[in-house]
Amino acid sequence: MNAPAPVSLRHRVNQARLRLQASGQRLVIAVPFGWLLLFFLLPFALVLKISFAEFRIGIPPFTDLVTFTDQAYLRVTLAFSNYLRMVEDRQYLVAYLNSLRIAGGSTLIALLIGYPMAYAIARAPKGPRAVLLFLVVLPFWTSFLIRVYAWVGLLKGNGLINAALLSLGIIDQPLLIAGSDWGVHIGIVYSYLPFMILPLYATLEKLDPSLLEAAHDLGCRPWKAFLTVTLPLSMPGVIAGCMLVFIPAVGEFVIPELLGGADTFMIGRVLWNEFFLNRDWPVASAVAVVMLVLLVAPIMLFQHLQSREAPAKTEARP
């Protein structure tokens, strides 16, 4: 300021109010921030910690990393045995590879089904578009478990699909869809399809149709225009959709449990079994840590997209 104003009472009241407002803002940030730190971030630190503990029978079923010896020395015991088991026991490796393969395959199928649907909805006239969008979102609001269950009834050896195919004489032995990788693929695609379609729709809807018209006007055939204009511009949606399907699918438990065979080992199922059947919390934690390490890259990619989608609109107005 050029000429410092005399510090009046009014001025001091205003300053106090600004401080109060600032502390109110801090509170709005601090409450959810604290909650997430405590109940979301801290638990991951604990998973990491316990993955280095050893299994024991008791409550809790793991050893302490930090103990005090008789001479009151601090002793830190890190057990790497859990991680060694990951490497030595082929079961884990197979489960990880299976998870990546099945999740990847399902993501690709979901993309192939979802993209044309999203494109069709984005190009639909306004009225039908709302209805179609509603139809895509609706299954997402109905119970996930129920939707997987619906396929159990269809795909089982004595399920509806086999019954229909058998009575039509197309096959003479029931197909073993449930109980195979195909059952899991169908289950994942079915459950996660809305997650693929919605981000795709969001980017395709924003796409200015006059871009395609311009491409056509400049002599580009429709299919070529799609490949050179639409597809590249919808890549953010493609990536977001794929991440939304792939990442949770890798750790999926319910679908392989209900639609997969006894030998369809996916890593979520292995973790579940280690925890609930073997009660081996340290190994379950180690499985989780390795899974997280595998998923760090895709999760970061997803977050990068998220933050780019939603830049803070707090920039200065000119």
Add this chain to the structure above:
Amino acid sequence: MPDQTKPATDRPVKHPPDLPGCTKKLGPPIVEIESVVKKFGDFTAVDGVSLDIFEGEFLCLLGGSGCGKTTLLRMMAGFEQPTSGRLLIDGKDMAGVPPYERPVNMMFQSYALFPHMTVEQNIAFGLRQDGMPRAARAKRVAEMLALVELERFALRKPHQLSGGQRQRVALARALAKHPRVLLLDEPLSALDKKLRERTQLDLVNIQERTGITFVVVTHDQEEAMTMADRVAIMDQGWIVQIDAPQAMYEYPNTRFVAEFFGDVNMFEGVLEEDEPDHVRIRSDELPVPIFVGHGISGREGATVWAALRPEKLTLSSEPPNQPHNWAEGVVKDIVYLGSTSTYIVELTSGKRVRSTIANHARDVEWTITWEDRVFVSWTARSPVVVTS
């Protein structure tokens, strides 16, 4: 006539300016802006603006996008705090005073009507915040509805109104508290051309009837000319010139103002002779010197510009009988605009000039048409000389 050599920011005496062609009498300064700077990070939006706004005045802040006019308005409303400098309203320093305690109200570009409230509730909102008793509030709301002729729409929600009606609700809401100053951010930009022209006059009427000081931000030069008592032209964060519209048009102080405020033909030249009663300028773009009938106290040999409004150029088929102020050229284009026509003439130097002729002046004798050889001329009183 304003002194053209003095920068607009230097005003030691604070008495209201005389307004040529206006009977309105202005009161003492109500908003005093002293060397205000506003920075957003590295970007300087307002760069040292000083300005007094007088009671009862209708002031337009005019400028292109990004010139800082809206930021200046938002600082008066209290949505932005100056980085440095002082802003006084009614003699009180507004530093740290939040928007809800300032005696000013704002009409937003987007109107910002509360979508979940009726027209009546929108207008009553500010009064309710002041704790005005119910009966007085109802009376004031009724007055406001009558003022903007929306009595029949009191119970509608904003989305049930047309654009013009919404604009009037926003105006009534901002006026309801009888603010000391009403700030209007591009109040007419959302209306179509016809409605905009009518509303300009409505705004002037309402301002005169209520006597409230209006500060209007606009990018439309005609709008500013129609409505304002004074216009402040802003560019790159500071006020280039502040004057009554007529003075601004007739005596721009820079090339920027001359070109921004209306159409102009600009001739660059060298000051050859500068006497108290006349000036002579030699321009490569003209065959003869420019002769101006007053002095400008410039340095001889300096580069200056002579600004000539298109309506001050006359066309003739015969060479004019004067040693100055004419040029020869060919008519390249004629733009018919109803009451006037604009002739675009390419001079022998290659420069194109515009000459606007009232169509009632084109009698039967008028024969000038495309590709005709013509002479352009003007009087010694027509040019305005600017030095920057």
Add this chain to the structure above:
Amino acid sequence: MTSWRRNGFLITALGFGFAFLYVPIFLLILYSFNGGRLVTVWAGFSTKWYGELLHNEQLLGAAWISLRIAVTTASFATVLGTMAALAMVRFGRFGGRTLFSGMLSAPLVMPEVITGLASLLLFVSMERLLGWPEGRGVTTITIAHITFCTAYVAVVMQARLQDMDRSIEEAAMDLGARPLKVFFVITIPVIAPALVAGWLLSFTLSLDDLVIASFVSGPASSTLPMVVFSSIRLGVSPEINALATLLVVLATVAIAAVGWLQVRQERLSTRLAQGADAD
């Protein structure tokens, strides 16, 4: 727009996609009215499985627990998620913003088994250190649900807050309302449809969750999905079909209500924008 209808490929894709999404659910509903116990053989129309559902004490008890958890979760998550969204959209840069935004988007994709295990380990450690929470049950499930639902609400609210014309709030302040009052009298009513959507979303997610609840539940706190899951493992039963039908109908009604609210809101804002956008 007629070309859209004539594009055979797109129409086929839509038809196939929607058939894929809806045929299983329709069959599920259909067979909930099957008189026989076998899912493949139609034995006449009957509503007896709905009757049996009403007498299944275990299912009803679990449904009651789930409902209580879902209501609490949705209410807390809506408040927390809205605060988080406000922080992200309105408060500009603050310390730890990147971490905060990371913690808000990670739960959207985090495999449930990991979240479940991590939450359990936290509750066990907290109990050992602080003596709280005592054992596991409704409280721990609710806390875990609030945590991931907050992230979903934050996404919904961030989108809404970004779309909102801030000058509405500035206008209220200009007319003399203090910031807190502006928030309650202007902001909340304007974003109300999104709040409702966020609440319903959290409610559904909580009601639906099997994996996380399995990890952090205690002996007497089996939720509805947990009971349903253990019964599905034993095989398909028409009773579950009946329950599924009820859930689908409930969800359809809920989302139709939300959809209606949003359509209404959209109409409102587009009409508002029509006047204001033409610059």
